[in-house]
Amino acid sequence: xxxxxxxxxxxxxxxxxxxxxxxxxxxxxxxxxxxxxxxxxxxxxxxxxxxxxxxxxxxxxxxxxxxxxxxxxxxxxxxxxxxxxxxxxxxxxxxxxxxxxxxxxxxxxxxxxxxxxxxxxxxxxxxx
Amino acid sequence: xxxxxxxxxxxxxxxxxxxxxxxxxxxxxxxxxxxxxxxxxxxxxxxxxxxxxxxxxxxxxxxxxxxxxxxxxxxxxxxxxxxxx
Amino acid sequence: xxxxxxxxxxxxxxxxxxxxxxxxxxxxxxxxxxxxxxxxxxxxxxxxxxxxxxxxxxxxxxxxxxxxxxxxxxxxxxxxxxxxxxxxxxxxxxxxxxxxxxxxxxxxxxxxxxxxxxxxxxxxxxxxxxxxxxxxxxxxxxxxxxxxxxxxxxxxxxxxxxxxxxxxxxxxxxxxxxxxxxxxxxxxxxxxxxxxxxxxxxxxxxxxxxxxxxxxxxxxxxxxxxxxxxxxxxxxxxxxxxxxxxxxxxxxxxx
Numbered sequence: 001x002x003x004x005x006x007x008x009x010x011x012x013x014x015x016x017x018x019x020x021x022x023x024x025x026x027x028x029x030x031x032x033x034x035x036x037x038x039x040x041x042x043x044x045x046x047x048x049x050x051x052x053x054x055x056x057x058x059x060x061x062x063x064x065x066x067x068x069x070x071x072x073x074x075x076x077x078x079x080x081x082x083x084x085x086x087x088x089x090x091x092x093x094x095x096x097x098x099x100x101x102x103x104x105x106x107x108x109x110x111x112x113x114x115x116x117x118x119x120x121x122x123x124x125x126x127x128x
Numbered sequence: 129x130x131x132x133x134x135x136x137x138x139x140x141x142x143x144x145x146x147x148x149x150x151x152x153x154x155x156x157x158x159x160x161x162x163x164x165x166x167x168x169x170x171x172x173x174x175x176x177x178x179x180x181x182x183x184x185x186x187x188x189x190x191x192x193x194x195x196x197x198x199x200x201x202x203x204x205x206x207x208x209x210x211x212x213x
Numbered sequence: 214x215x216x217x218x219x220x221x222x223x224x225x226x227x228x229x230x231x232x233x234x235x236x237x238x239x240x241x242x243x244x245x246x247x248x249x250x251x252x253x254x255x256x257x258x259x260x261x262x263x264x265x266x267x268x269x270x271x272x273x274x275x276x277x278x279x280x281x282x283x284x285x286x287x288x289x290x291x292x293x294x295x296x297x298x299x300x301x302x303x304x305x306x307x308x309x310x311x312x313x314x315x316x317x318x319x320x321x322x323x324x325x326x327x328x329x330x331x332x333x334x335x336x337x338x339x340x341x342x343x344x345x346x347x348x349x350x351x352x353x354x355x356x357x358x359x360x361x362x363x364x365x366x367x368x369x370x371x372x373x374x375x376x377x378x379x380x381x382x383x384x385x386x387x388x389x390x391x392x393x394x395x396x397x398x399x400x401x402x403x404x405x406x407x408x409x410x411x412x413x414x415x416x417x418x419x420x421x422x423x424x425x426x427x428x429x430x431x432x433x434x435x436x437x438x439x440x441x442x443x444x445x446x447x448x449x450x451x452x453x454x455x456x457x458x459x460x461x462x463x464x465x466x467x468x
Contacts, residue, residue: 001131002130002131002134002244003244005131005134005135005137005138006134006243006244007235007236008138008141009134009137009138009141010235010236010241010243011231011232011235011236012141012142012144012145013141014228014231014232014235015145015228016141016144016145016148018224018227018228019145019148019149019152020148022152022220022224023152025220026220027152027210028210028211029157029207029210029211031157031199031202031203031206032157032160032210034199034202035151035157035160035161035164035199036151036152038164038191038195039148039151039152039164039167042144042167042168042171042191043144045183045187046141046171046174046175046178047241049175049178049180049183050178050243051241051242051243052252053178053179053243054245054246054247054248055130055244055245055246056130056246057129057130057133058129059130059133059179060179061179061180061181061355062179062255062256062272062273063181063270063271063272063273063354063355064259064260064270064271064272065270070257073256074248074253074256074257077248077256077272078178078179078180079248079249079252080252080255080256080272080273080276081249081251081252081255081276083180083182083183083273084273084276084277084281086180086183087182087183087186087273087277087357087359088277088284088285088288090183090186090187090190090191090359091186091190091288091292091359091363091440092288092291092292094190094194094195094363095291095292095295095296096295097195097198097199098198098295098296098299098447099295099298099299101198101199101201101202102298102299102302102303102451103302104202104206105202105205105206105303105451106302106303108205108206108207109458109459109462114206114207115211181355182273182274182355182356182357182360185347185355185356185360185364186359186360186363189360189363189364189366189367190363193363193366193367193370194363194366194367194370194444197370197448198447198448198451201448201451201452202451204455205451205455
């Protein structure tokens, strides 16, 4: 039962990653590409946190509190390393969003379009 | 009892997948953004179940607050509707 | 049409391969009940009384700022560079900024409802209090500089939507002030990082930066200031209406 549920969760998360890649590749609007990129990033972050999870009950967050003993804390707390990495990834993802959105707005101001199919004619007209 | 946690995660991940699929299919960008925010809210619940309170605090403020406002500003400065194929 | 079929087929193959590897072979090592050795080291050393301790019961903040300090330091710089990149694309110089002010002042002044304004004032005070408690207790309870800063950015956005950018600037929250506050936050982080070198000849970002919890506290406060005012800078620039920008840029073209 437990392994079945875990398999369902991981497969759905990987399907979301593939869905994000598919959206980035096939949608032509730049803002839509940014939205789908975030869907992909969210799924990857969730998968990363899931690697650090432990199948014990009750499970504690990695914050030591004084009403439990240290041995009990060690036997029940989840792995803190993936959480520290994902915390970095969330903030860097937001910085990346700010930069991408800014470039999309500036491209719209200069050329009046945010469609990736029109960008090829505007930017590089020399091929073929 | 650990099955209960995993069942909640199954529900969270399923709804997240469905809403992100709907966001991909939507041609109105504001609606797509709202659907992806719903997916972010479900994921915040998932992070809480996975015993990561630090991530919940950062992720809720960024993915539901700041990111949504940023993209709404971007949509208001560019086009609202996506041109179909 | 043929290209679509090829793309769909390759995605199906990738999906089946990943599903096989994750479920049948368990390549990610999911579903264990034991800690990994690295996680056990951090959990047992973070609040110990001797050894490589960082005097913090909050293990995630201890890893972020002490054990993996260089990672987070350069991440702060990446965030700074992203915001400066956005600012350098969207910026207006002094004369253009003055023109934009004049154009904004001609806009009809629309006020939100009294209920909306009163509720926003109450909620903003609450959000500021909560974000300060998240950030300043970051080394004891869940939270830290990033979390508090992003919560504070939400409060700024709420003010932005209920009142206007014009009101915020009249109250003294101009672009110059937010960038100065951002620089102050970054300077506090750098000072805390460099302090052990000059105080007792240690190395940069050594574990046990300053006596007791002072190191983690200073870094959290610096990061709180930096993230808050970084977000605020971007939203102040993006909040200028599009027709003002177009007018200003057209004048520049005509000159």
